[in-house]
Every structure is written in C-alpha cells, then in structure tokens.
Amino acid sequence: MPQIQFMAFLDPRKKKCCCCDRTMMLTRKINFLDEEGRLVGDLELCSGCADTLAEVLNVGKEVVEKEWVFEQ
Numbered sequence: 366m367p368q369i370q371f372m373a374f375l376d377p378r379k380k381k382c383c384c385c386d387r388t389m390m391l392t393r394k395i396n397f398l399d400e401e402g403r404l405v406g407d408l409e410l411c412s413g414c415a416d417t418l419a420e421v422l423n424v425g426k427e428v429v430e431k432e433w434v435f436e437q
C-alpha cells in the first residue's frame with residue numbers, strides 16, 4: 366500500500382512552499398512512497414499547508430456517509 370510520510374526539518378529553511386507558492390519557513394517534508402517503500406516524490410511545505418494536508422488526509426480516510434442531492 367502506498368504511504369505518505371510527514372517529516373519535520375531539523376533546521377527549517379526559508380524557501381518557496383510547494384503548495385501555496387509563498388516564500389515561507391518550510392517546516393515539513395512529505396515523502397510519497399510506493400507499495401515497496403520506494404520514494405515516488407516529495408513536497409516541502411510551510412506549516413500551514415502541512416497542517417491542512419494532514420487534516421485533509423485524515424478526513425479522507427473516513428467513510429463518507431452523507432449524500433447530497435442537487436435538484437433544480
């Protein structure tokens with residue numbers, strides 16, 4: 366099963382965030398691994414983007430039970 370690893374930088378650096386494109390202190394690196402643990406890609410993110418992504422991924426693991434019906 367593919368995995369996502371959230372890792373904190375020992376020394377945060379000021380660079381362009383891979384997600385929001387702002388030049389910020391990047392605090393976390395996210396590694397995307399395939400089924401065999403090989404690195405597929407990575408993102409270096411500011412803390413705001415990393416927190417948001419972590420929250421979205423946690424929410425994404427839950428089963429969606431609510432259905433929305435849009436009628437006109």
Ligand SMILES: [Zn+2]
Nearest residue numbers: 382385411414
């Ligand atoms: Zn960002």
